[in-house]
Amino acid sequence: MDPAYNAWRLTALSPLPPWALALLGLAALAAVALAWRGLHGEARPRRRLVLVALRAASAALALFLLVEPALELLQTARVRNRFAVLVDASRSMAFPVEPGGPPRASAAGAFLADHRAELARLQDRVDVEWYAFGGDVAPVDPAAAARGLPPTGGKTDLLGALDAAAAGGGGASRKLAGALILSDGADNAALAGGLDGASRAKLRALGFPVNTVAVGRGAPRDLAIERLAVDDFAFVRNTVTVEATLRARGFSDEDVELVLRREGSVVAQAHVKLQRGKDRYTVPLTFAPDQTGTFVFTVAAPVFPGEAVVENNQRSFVLRVIRDRVRVLLVAGRPSWDVRFLRGLLKQDPNVDLVSFFILRSNADQPGPQEELSLIPFPVSEIFGEQLKTFDAVLFVNFAYGPYRGLEIDRFLPNVREYVLNGGALAMIGGEQSFGDGHYGETPLADVLPVAPLDGTTEAETEVHPRLTAEGKRHPVTALAPGEGQNDAVWAALPPVTAVNLTRALAPGAGATVLLDAPGVEVEGRPAPLVAVREVAHGRTLAVTTDATWRWGFVAAESGQGNRAYLRFWNGALRWLVRDPALAPLQVEPDAPAAEPGAPVGLTVSARNPDWGPAEGKKVSAELVSDDGRSVARGEAVAGADGTARIELVPPGPGAYKVVAHGDGGAETATAAVAVRGAGPEDADVAPRPELMSAIAEATGGRASALPGGDLPDLALQEADVVEIGRRKAVPIWDRWWTLAALAGALAAEWVLRRRWGYW
Structure with missing residues (x-):
């Protein structure tokens, strides 16, 4: 063999494809x-044996010539595999290696400094690579690792770090011999x-032994809200x-008071008595939200002296409160x-819980006790007293206030006004006992209605075709079909x-808008309002x-024509x-x-034009508002073609924040909520897990040790089994004279x- 080559193997030089050679072999x-x-x-x-043997020799020699066998001479060398040393640089390594001991990062650095010479001797067998991980995996200088890496990473992903080290060696021929x-x-x-089972399979699929050194024994004193179990939404x-x-570690016999707050206000509390030997407690906190919207809630535990981490003593969550009906x-x-059609529409809607009353009195009735005029007295004090706030909307349909003046209901109409001002909804529908005909201009309700009742007037009985105002053309209450046309x-x-009913539109600035007017029915020289809406304080009318x-x-x-227009009008009005x-023209979603x-x-801010199309080019802004009402971060953007804009805000620290978005000019607003955690995954649990490190070593065939007190384990490595081919040369062995002579001799001898x- 040529001394330039140190290995050989048989190969075929035949130009015939493998399937053709297989067919010839069968022949x-x-x-x-x-x-x-x-x-x-x-x-x-x-x-018989001689003749068959000659035939077999002829067939074998013919096949040999067709295959064209050759010796392939190879120049080979074994590749040095790699060995990865991975050092944890996440924030949890800042905790003590044991109660009262040095930080885990310092203990790991001291261990590497003590055994750096032993790890250097591995260079005789493998290429040693050093990595730090704490979210990202990056090469690190061995000297820096021996001094102790700063524990700043925000995540500990052991499997991810091993995957990254395995992929960082420049291809399959440079695989890891171990870690x-x-x-x-x-x-x-x-x-x-x-x-x-799944994670063990992933560890075995790495294909190399993982040796582990667990840094830390025993958890420091710490009290933490480990997790919260609550739905994403609730019903008002x-x-x-x-x-x-x-989770309580290092505590015994202490009393702990958990507090649930909604944006600063306490809504629930619970008491826990800690017990020696028990480190986890499930504590229920119960409350009933009293208004709809998106809110941030925070569960907080007290901070005790000597705790390793105080940021994990509270945890916040966002809850969306909606109406069930x-x-x-x-x-x-x-x-x-x-009344008949409106009650029928509301009763058939599964999303509406309807409570209705008929008050069968007229302006001609003399004032007197309810009990003398009703089979079932109207529960005025119950409905307009403590129960009023339980209703999402109140509808007065052709209801005469006049016959009740001076009676019990007179004391409760201010409650209805306050109900609206505090976020309630009131609708007044016409008839001969409504608006001015019902003398509502003299009541507290006149302060919140979107029109001014003209007391003493009577309704105009004439056919009127409703006419959309400029505002009505783009308002959702009067949107019966898509598109203005x-x-x-x-x-x-x-x-x-x-x-x-004859009423007067309110002066500009009162927050009222006329959506439909009545051409031909004039009040003070202008068409009388037919449908009007009003934003008053926190409520709507x-x-x-x-x-x-x-x-x-x-x-x-x-x-x-069908009844679709009627249904859409009242459904839109109620919504x-x-x-x-x-139906909000401006929305914000974290x-x-x-x-x-x-x-x-x-944040994603969505803006719509008055016609409810995308508000392309509209300037929007958003801000974070803290519990005490301060704006702590603000940003602006311009809506794109789809009416949305992206804004990123950096909160000053952990806590619960209200998100307030504003449209161009600030007239439109939208709100949401977001919670910024006080402790991330690295700070949530301060306990080391040496049992997990041992399990990783066992699953991969590696060896394990632990600090403090442990030594460098006898490292398990795989031997290199991949060869590198540098040069090669094919030497044919079929084109010799004796091959053809043997074939001819075998055929002649048989003949x-x-x-x-x-035999012929």
Whole structure:
């Protein structure tokens, strides 16, 4: 063999494809089999054996020539595999290696300094690579690792670090022969729950032994809210239970008071008595949210002296409070077609909980005790007293206030006004006992209605085709069809109303908007309002100054138009009154309900034009507001073609923040909430996990040790089994004269013997 080559192997130089060579091999076998069968009558076995052997030799030599075998001479060298030393640099390594001891990072650095010479001797067998991990995995200088790496990383991902080290050697030929990992084992990624079947399979799939040194024994004194179990949303006025898992290490016999706050206000409390030997407690906190919206809640435990981490003593979460059903109070003065259709619509809606009353009194009735005029007395004090705030909307339908002046209800009308100012919704629907006909201009309700009732007037009985105002063309209450042109056409085709209460539009600045007016019915030289809305303080009010909206359903259906317009009008009106979030022209949504410490809060702000199309080019802003009402971060952006804009705000620290978005000019606002955690995954649990480190070593065939007190384990490594081919040369062995001579001799010998022995 040429001394330049140190290995060889057989190869084939034939230009024929493998499948063709396989077919030729089968043909050779068939030729031998036919020869054997043709000699089955030969009585002398020796002759039969000689002839078959010659046939087999001929077939083998022919196949040998067709395959064209050769010797491939190789120049090979074994590749040095790698060995990875991975050092944990996450924040949990700042905790003491044992109660009262040095930081874990310092203990790991001292261990590496003591055994640096032993690790250096590995260079005789493998290439030693050093890495630090704490979220990202990056090469590190061995001297820096021996001094102790700064524990600043925000994540411990042991499996991810091993994967990254295995992939960092420049290809499959540079695989790891093994690894040594120094960590406290406080994994908060794939191995946070320990080793299961899937994670063991992933560790074995690494293909190399992992040797471990667990840094830390015993957990320092710490009290933490470990987790909160609560739904993402709740129903207003329904009981919500938050299950808080309290973890206590290093405590015994202390009393702990857990407090649940909503944006600074205490909503629930619970008492826990800590016991020696028990480190986890499940504590239920129960409350009933009293208003809808998105809020940040915080569960907090007291901070005791000597705790390792105080940031994990509280944890916040975002809860969206919605209505399970819209609770509506309908008070009607007398049966009518409008009352019948409206009650039917509300009763058929599964999302509406309707409570309705008929007060069968008129302006001609003399004042007197309710009990003398009613079979079932109207529960005025209950409905307009303590129960009023339980309703999402109150509807007065052709209800005369006049006959009640001076009676018990007179004391409760201010409650209705306060209900609206504090966020309630009130709708007044017309008729001969409503607005000025019902003398509401003299009541506290005049302060919140979107029109001014003209007391002493009577309704105008005339056919009126409702007309959209400029504001009504783009308001969701009067949006019966998509697009301004289609919406105008739907309103123009509706049957006229037959009566209008005389009212006056409020002066600009009162927050009232007329959406429909009544051409031909004038008040002070202007068309009388037919539908008007108002934003007053925190509440909303609606005025419909006719009791003939039923015609938009019944008469329209009779003429073939259907009742869709009637249904859409009242559904839209109710959704607007109760502030359905889908109808807000400006909306803001955080990327996630909670953010990690130091991470920005990503927000998506959606803006729509008055016609509810995307507000492309609109300038929007958003701010974070703390519990004490201070704006702590603010940003601006311009909406894109889809009406959305991205804003990122950096909170000053952990806590609960209200998100307030503003449209151009500040007239439109939207709110959300976000919680910034006080402790990230690295600070949530200060306990080391030496048992996880030992399990990793066992699963991969490595060896384990632990600090303090442990020594460098006898490192398990795999020998290099991959060779590198530098040069190669093929030497044919088929093109020799003796190969052809042997084939010719075998064929000639078989032919001669067959003739001599009588076979043809």
